[in-house]
Amino acid sequence: MTTPERPPVPRETAAGGDAGTDGGDANGGGVPVLTGGGAAPEKARRFWSVRRIPAALLAAAVLGGAGLLLYDVAAVRADRDAMSWRRELADGLATRPLDDTAVLVGAAVAVLLGVWLLVLAATPGLRAVLPMRRTHPDLRAGLDREAAAFALRDRAMEVSGVQSVKVRVGRSKVAVRAVSHFRPLDDVRADVESVLGDGVEELGLARPPALTVRVDRPSTKG
Structure with missing residues (x-):
């Protein structure tokens, strides 16, 4: 009487895990170790600068201009005369032609300032810091x-x-x-x-x- 052959044990069962991993200790415990085809290290990206100085300058300019304008509007609502600079600015914007030198210079300055702010917002900065290879998703160096x-x-x-x-x-x-x-x-x-x-x-x-x-x-x- 012959004994039927025992079917081969699947590789994932013998190794104690999925195919492509080795088992832990001899008792089948431990953490599986990848033998190949594992996930590649996460791509390291450049560090982003917080840009404190440009942000502080922009915030100070906006805060100062908005505060001064709000004070002048409140003064006009209180039956006081508007500040001379605001009257002159309003008259100039209403009477000066678009091809006036002062208007063109002001527009060019505003465009350059806007482009500079967009570049700061879209670029990482911190050129002095070189990113290192990432071997763990929670660690950046x-x-x-x-x-x-x-x-x-x-x-x-x-x-x-x-x-x-x-x-x-x-x-x-x-x-x-x-x-x-x-x-x-x-x-x-x-x-x-x-x-x-x-x-x-x-x-x-x-x-x-x-x-x-x-x-x-x-x-x-x-």
């Missing part, structure tokens, strides 16, 4: 551009033959200018590019900037 430049400069100074280094970190580019007092320039440049290439990657930035390296000899002037 940023790196100051000057701090990144200092870190890269320290690593470049460890290269043999480098006398001095200037590093400028931008949003999409890292410009390095090194001065070497010995060793062939090509060898120094290759070593600096290798060291700083690893350094840029280790910064953990969401958008690693491109690296450009320039190596020169010390100036002989003076």
